[in-house]
Amino acid sequence: MNRYLLAGKYSAGIMLFCSMVLMVNAVLPMDLNQFGIVPRSFDHLSGIFMAPFLHGSWLHLLSNFLPFIVFGTLIGAQGSKRFWLLFLLxxxxxxxxxxxxxxxxxxxxxxxxxxxxxxxxxxxYGFVRGKILHLVISLLMLIFYGGLVFGVFPTKFGVSFESHLLGALVGAASGYYFAKPVAQHRAL
Structure with missing residues (x-):
């Protein structure tokens, strides 16, 4: 199966799961969002793994839907193992x-x-790897999603700018890590 198609299915499936969680949360007598990340609370360590699947509203979920599918599909084109490894990491x-x-x-x-x-x-990854396709993807990320950079600042109450900032740093580090060995071997 085409890597892009498979990656798109993974990404869409994850977001559909988030939609189901939001629907279940709407009908349950308790609020599942209490199981998100509560900083430095040992009672909420499980929130580290549960928080991404919980959303406060349909608008919150919908604002995450398309970017996750687009970015997940592009990452998944590097292979299923890479997609799942990066998703969990x-x-x-x-x-x-x-x-x-x-x-x-x-x-x-x-x-x-x-x-x-x-x-x-x-x-x-694109800038470190240096291949034309990856550079184009990096540039497209900056052109079409460059506005995401404003999400790393504390500009809006109720928005976890920390998740945005720390996520971007983790992603940049993993992009460097996975692209660097390839770039070093190419230089030899």
């Missing part, structure tokens, strides 16, 4: 950093930390 790394460093007395939820990680990955 970005959830756990971004989540742990949010748990350690984000504002306390708040619950951090949503897929945007992973989206920012994917965004950072795609930009840095």
């Amino acid at each position: 970005h959830i756990s790394s971004t989540g742990m950093l949010v748990w350690l460093f984000a504002r306390g007395n708040s619950v951090h939820i949503g897929m945007s930390g992973v989206i920012y990680a994917f965004w950072g990955y795609l930009i840095v």
Whole structure:
């Protein structure tokens, strides 16, 4: 099966799962969003892995839907193993950093930390790797999604800029890590 198509199916499937979680959350007598990341609360460590699948509203989910599918599809074109590795790495790394460093007395939820990680990955990977296709993808990320950079600043109450900032840093680091060995071998 075409790598892009398969990656698109993975990405869409994950976002459909988030939609189902939001629907279940709407009918349950308790709020599932309480299981998000509560910084430095040992009772909420599981939020590191649960937070990306929880959303506060349909608008919140819809704002994450398309970027996750686009970025996930582009990453998945590097292979299924790379997609799942980065998805899990970005959830756990971004989540742990949010748990350690984000504002306390708040619950951090949503897929945007992973989206920012994917965004950072795609930009840095392309520039470090240096191949034309990857450079074009990096430039397209900057042109069409360059506005994401404003999400790393604390501009809006109720938005976890920490997830955005830390996700972008995690993604940039993983992009460098995965592209660097290839670039070093090419230079030899």
